[in-house]
Each structure stands twice: as structure tokens, then as C-alpha cells.
Amino acid sequence: MAKSESSTFVYVTYIRTTPQKLWSALTDPEQMRDYWFDMRCESDWKPGSSWRLLFEDGRVADSGEILEADPPRLLAIKWRNHFKPELAEEGYSVCTMELEPVEDAVKLTVTHSIDRKDSKLIHAVSGGWPSVLSNLKSLLETGKIAYKRSKPAAAA
Amino acid sequence: MNDDAVFRALADASRRELLDRLHQTNGQTLGDLCQGLDMTRQAVAKHLAILEDANLVSTRRQGREKLHFINPVPINQIAERWIGKFEQPRLGALSKLKKTLEGKDDG
Numbered sequence: 001m002a003k004s005e006s007s008t009f010v011y012v013t014y015i016r017t018t019p020q021k022l023w024s025a026l027t028d029p030e031q032m033r034d035y036w037f038d039m040r041c042e043s044d045w046k047p048g049s050s051w052r053l054l055f056e057d058g059r060v061a062d063s064g065e066i067l068e069a070d071p072p073r074l075l076a077i078k079w080r081n082h083f084k085p086e087l088a089e090e091g092y093s094v095c096t097m098e099l100e101p102v103e104d105a106v107k108l109t110v111t112h113s114i115d116r117k118d119s120k121l122i123h124a125v126s127g128g129w130p131s132v133l134s135n136l137k138s139l140l141e142t143g144k145i146a147y148k149r150s151k152p153a154a155a156a
Numbered sequence: 157m158n159d160d161a162v163f164r165a166l167a168d169a170s171r172r173e174l175l176d177r178l179h180q181t182n183g184q185t186l187g188d189l190c191q192g193l194d195m196t197r198q199a200v201a202k203h204l205a206i207l208e209d210a211n212l213v214s215t216r217r218q219g220r221e222k223l224h225f226i227n228p229v230p231i232n233q234i235a236e237r238w239i240g241k242f243e244q245p246r247l248g249a250l251s252k253l254k255k256t257l258e259g260k261d262d263g
Contacts, residue, residue, distance in 0.1 A: 007182075008225060010216070010225035010227055014211075134232075
């Protein structure tokens with residue numbers, strides 16, 4: 001994959017928690033709703049299983065499959081947008097989440113990339129991930145989210 | 157987040173230029189970033205290491221290449237902590253006024 005033919009978003013944040021708690025927050029639909037603006041996630045998080053992100057009203061925002069799941073270290077999702085034609089037509093992207101304990105925190109690296117230059121999808125998720133992940137950090141560290149309402153990552 | 161490391165990393169024109177270049181094209185190699193810069197490869201590598209230590213840049217291996225990516229987190233946190241708090245709307249209005257009066261984008 002040559003860099004000129006791909007688009008990538010990288011987000012690195014340190015969260016004061018344990019890898020196990022962070023993994024649980026990343027995969028438990030109940031917890032996800034709290035920091036992901038009421039989006040509903042469906043998956044059993046096993047490699048090869050389907051993965052879907054739904055709006056509150058049941059419309060599919062994004063879907064794909066679990067490429068890798070190595071709790072509590074690595075999660076990779078094959079990810080395609082569904083509700084915006086110009087993003088959907090770009091096809092599948094890959095989102096990986098890496099968890100690495102660092103002192104009394106966990107370094108979370110979210111990488112979202114697609115094999116296409118100047119991707120609209122990557123541009124869109126670049127606007128959405130920061131609010132979702134900032135909420136996740138606040139939730140784990142303080143029990144409260146930072147933003148109540150914003151565009152979900154998928155809808156950004 | 158270590159505010160000091162971020163501010164120190166940002167307090168250098170060459171490092172800010174490297175961030176600007178990564179903002180323009182994310183995911184570049186050291187070689188890419190050296191192009192057109194009046195700096196030795198070693199100097200650029202050193203600046204990138206400082207940016208990486210401050211968590212402003214993250215690197216990924218892709219095949220044999222090491223690519224550098226902007227990490228938006230520390231700058232966003234600084235913006236929230238040091239700019240949002242101090243009346244961002246007014247600053248926004250002033251900045252817009254200045255741009256309108258001066259007729260350019262990067263005043």
C-alpha cells in the first residue's frame with residue numbers, strides 16, 4: 001500500500017484506565033452509546049463476524065466485519081459507510097484500535113485508512129473521531145462525557 | 157498530557173513547518189519531509205522525534221517505510237484548555253474582522 005494511494009487518519013490518546021476497561025468500553029454496546037451519541041453497535045467481536053453501527057432510529061450508519069480481535073490489545077474492523085452515497089461509494093476502509101499500557105494509563109491509537117487518495121470518508125471520520133474519543137476518555141476518567149450531542153464519527 | 161512538551165515542541169518554526177506539511181499531506185516518510193527544506197536529514201529527524209515525544213506526531217510502519225502522521229489530540233486539548241476558555245467567539249470575530257479588512261486568509 002503506497003502512501004500516495006491511501007488516506008489515513010491517526011489519533012493517539014492516553015487514557016487513565018486499564019486495558020481491560022478500555023477494551024470493554026470499546027466493545028460493550030451499552031457503554032458505547034454513552035460516548036458515541038446514542039449510536040447502537042452490533043457485533044460479537046469475533047474475527048470474521050459482522051459489525052454494524054446503527055442510528056437510534058435503526059438506520060445503518062456503517063457496517064463491515066471484524067478483521068482482528070485480540071483483547072485487550074488489538075481490534076481491527078473492515079468498515080464501510082452506508083448512509084452517505086459519496087462516502088459509501090468509496091467502499092471499505094480499515095479501522096484499527098491498538099491498546100498499549102503505559103505507566104498508569106493506556107495508550108490508545110486509532111488508525112482509520114482506505115486505499116484511495118483524498119478520501120472523503122477519511123476526511124469525514126477525521127472530524128468525527130475526535131469528539132467520540134474525547135468523550136470516551138472523559139467517560140473512563142471522570143464518569144462523565146465531554147459532549148452530549150455532536151455528529152457521530154460516521155456521520156461527520 | 158504533558159503541556160510543557162507540547163508547547164516546547166511548538167515553539168520552533170521548523171517543527172511548526174513540519175506540522176503544516178503533514179497537515180497538507182498526512183503520512184509522509186522522513187525523505188518526503190526533507191524535500192524542499194533547508195535542513196539536514198538529521199535535523200529533520202531530530203525535530204520529528206521531538207514532535208513524536210510530545211505526541212503531536214505518530215509514526216506507523218508500512219512495509220519498509222516509516223510514515224509520519226499528525227496526531228490532532230494535543231493541539232485540540234491546548235485549544236480547549238487555553239483558547240476555548242478565553243472567549244473563543246470573540247477571538248473568532250476579531251480574526252474574521254482582521255481577515256476581512258486585510259483581505260487575506262492567513263493574517
